[in-house]
Amino acid sequence: MMNHNPLKKLVELQKQGKSVGIYSVCSANGYVIEAALKRGLSDGSCVLIESTANxxxxxxxxxxxxxxxFKQFVLDIAEQVGFDTSRLFLGGDHLGPLTFAGKPEAQAMADAEELIRHYVGAGFTKIHIDTSMKVADDDPHIRLSDEVIARRGARLARVAEETYRKLLESDPTAIAPVYIVGSEVPIPGGAVGAADEGVQVTRVEDFRNTVAAFESAFRKEGLDAAWDNVIAVVVQPGVEEKDSGCTEYDRAKARELMASIKAFPNLVFEGHSTDYQTKLKLRELVEDGVGILKVGPALTFAMREGMFALAHIEQELLCGTDIEPSRFIETLDEAMLAEDKHWRKHYQGTESELRLKRKYSFSDRCRYYMPTPVVEAAKERLIGNLRRLGIPLNLLSQFMPIQYTKVREGALENDPVALVEDRITNTIDEYLYATHQKELM
Structure with missing residues (x-):
């Protein structure tokens, strides 16, 4: 028994010539997830939330x-906001030996199989199988062949199918997972290093070889049904964020790649690192065949902007008082300096440049430090101080002008959490403009 996955409609609509896609929230931040679910509720659209392997x-x-x-974390938020979970999709991103790559193939793939079991067994219905990374006993000097990547991917697909069949025994209504293959993108969390070597659009030949290799590997393993549930291939359409900008989508440079998807009636493209593209560029991506737009840092960057705005408001309000300030901005930076493993290899420059990047880089490495106890405590004090004192409209206008207008119009509550989530919604709305995803359900 296979219960149809509604995400397959995405491919059907694309092949009918309709510019319909879906944006994918790649974040574990509570404010981001709540904002996405609230916006889905008000918009009447579905919501896709993904967790990465790391x-x-x-x-x-x-x-x-x-x-x-993670599933329960998201479901709890959905219940709090009243979001219909039948319109909620959960995905697993870069599932494979990514975090086990330091081990030999036998152990790395065994761990990757267990990873897949956990995701599919938990009911995640969008599975990105990513076996593009080398493991310890791969030759570091030779490119990993499409055949090896596909063979390992098919092995994980077999485990996913077996796990889904077992899941059906306890939950006959469980939705069959759909699969994404390929990985023409930086590792999860962003590229490493300072060198900007330009973003290369995936070559049509490479895209076709990837599809052929995966289809051959799946069919060789008797996974014809699983191959029928492969709905997208990850490609690089020529987009990437930088510390203080991004490489914008250029449809002229991607024309040949985008045209090539038309030869595959059951596939669309999945685009990673679409963060910070304008809403017009995002719409072009969907129009050209990128059915799934992945976004992560741009959402937590918007959250961070909102929190910093609140911190500046707090600073003005507490000046000359004996109320203990949150020191949110300073506490976040202190946490990053105390444990630099999440940003040091990603940021290069002088001490002054590093200071700016820790706070303001578009790669948003500070998102890794938001859940730390000291930063969480500072956040709670900030929220508490502002709720105690109230946020004057003049300061709201100064630091959050878009939210100020909404508050004045009665469309938004003048509450610190509501203000931050609405700042995140500004970014979400750019994706909704591009995807028309209400048509999916």
């Missing part, structure tokens, strides 16, 4: 959550 795995990942924990 965020959540069978050992807890850097969030401390296993896939089932």
């Amino acid at each position: 965020q959540c795995d069978q050992n807890g990942g850097y969030t401390g959550m296993k896939p089932m924990d």
Whole structure:
């Protein structure tokens, strides 16, 4: 028994010539997830939320959550905001030996299989199988062949299918997972290093070879049904964020790649690193065949902007008083300096440049420090101080002018959490403009 996955409608609509896609929230931040669900509720659209392999795995990942924990985390927020979970999709991103790549193939793939079991067993219905990274016993001097990548990917697909069949025994209504293959993007969390070598659009030949290799590997393993549930291939359409800007989508440079998807009636493209593209560029991506737009840092960047705006308001309000300030901005930077593993290899420059990047880089490495106890405590004090004192409209206008207008019009509550989530919604709305995803359900 296979219960149809509604995400397959995305491919159907694209092949009918309709510019319909879906944006994917790649974040474990509570404010971001709540903002996405609230916006989906008001918009009447579905919501796709994904966790990456390094965020959540069978050992807890850097969030401390296993896939089932992450699912419950999202479901709890959905219940709080009244979002219909039948319109909610959960995905697993870059699932494979990514975080186990330091081990030999036998152990790395065994761990990757267990990772897949946790995600599919928890009911995640969009599975990105990513076996593009080398493991310890791969030759570091030779490019990993499409055949090896596909063979390992098919092995994980077999585990996913077996896990889904087992899931049906306890939940006959469980939705069949759809699969995404390929990985023409930087590793999860962003590119490493300062060199800007330009963004290369995936070559049509490479895209076709990827599809052919995966289809051959799946069919060789008797996974014809699983191959029928592969709905997208990850490609690089020529987009990427930088510390203080981004490489914008240029449809002329991607024309040949985008035209090539028309030869595959059951596939669309999945685009990673679409953060900071304008809403017009995002719409062009969907129009050209990128059915799934992945976004992560841009959402937590917007959240960080909102929190910093509140911190500046707090600073003005507390000047000359004996109320203890949150020191949110300073506390966040102190946490980053105390444990630099999440940003040091990503940011280069002078001390002055590093100071700016820690706070304001578009790659938003400070998102990794938001859940730390000291930063969380500072956030709670900030929220508490502002709720105690109230936020004057003149300061709201100064630091959050878009939210100020909404408050004045009665469309938004003048509450610190509501203000931050609405700042996130500004970014979400650019994706909704591009995707028309209300048509999916």
